[in-house]
Amino acid sequence: MSEQGRTINLAITGASGAQYGLRLLECLVAAGCSINVMVSRAAQVVIATETDLKLPGTPPAMQAVLSEWAGAESGQVLVFGREDWFAPPASGSGEKAPLIVCPCSTGTLSALATGASNNLIERAGDVALKERRQLILVPREAPYSEVHLENMLKLTRMGAVIVPASPGFYHKPESIQDLVDFVVARLLDHLEIPQTLMPRWGEARSQKKRET
Known part of the structure; x- marks a missing residue:
């Protein structure tokens, strides 16, 4: 199913786990979504460290690289x-699109929990909270300090959804990609975007019962 015309705001910050974003x-x-992408400076370093993708420093050049890498149509990724x-x-006053921060650094968690708006990512999170828009945060840290936990609790009470990058194993993963897809599938489910990365819990059993 195509989500043609639907806009998603995606921020990638400097936590480990660039593969998820x-x-x-x-x-x-x-x-088929249109995606507004925001990448922090730290995220550029992490992406270069954890993947083979090298992002240039300017937004137009980065847009060209990400569009080609993701197989996007012209203008689909901004x-x-x-x-x-x-x-x-x-x-x-902008389009009422969901914002997902994936991965979400603990510094970004802190900024969002305290209402800081020192850059576009923080401002976008502040807007999502004040406008009661869908805000999904994907922290990847271990262990969590009391500060991290307090910030996550505070943001949850504000309406954000915290989805830690903690893949499950009940689907019997055979590769790192399977672990990445487990988390991404959950994110797509929260965004209500159809996905075939991972069957939902109970789907196989339900299908079997329908066939008998």
Whole structure:
């Protein structure tokens, strides 16, 4: 099923787990979504460290690289700079699109929990909270300190959904990609975007019962 015309705001910050954000971008493109992408400076370093993808420093060049990498159509992926205050996610007057921060660094958690708006990602999170829009945060840290836990609790009470990058194993993963897809499938489910990465709990049994 195509999600043609639906817009998703995707922020990638500097926590380990760049593969989750990149795989999510790839799946959103395949679903036909339009994606507004924001990448922190730390995320650029992490992406270069954890993957073979090297992102250039300017938004137009980064947009070209990510679009080609994800197989996007022209204009499907838009990349906005860290201080682009005229970007759609920066204002409540912009399109009412969900925001997902994947992965979400603990620094970003802190900024969102305290209402900081020092860059576009933080401002986009602030807008999502004040406008009561869907906000999904994907932290990847271990262990969590009391500060991290308090920030996650505070954000949950504000309406955000915390989805830690903690893959399960009941699907019997055979590769790292299977573990990445487990988390990305859950994110797509929360966004209500059809996905075939992972069967939902009980689907196989229900299908079997229908066939008998």
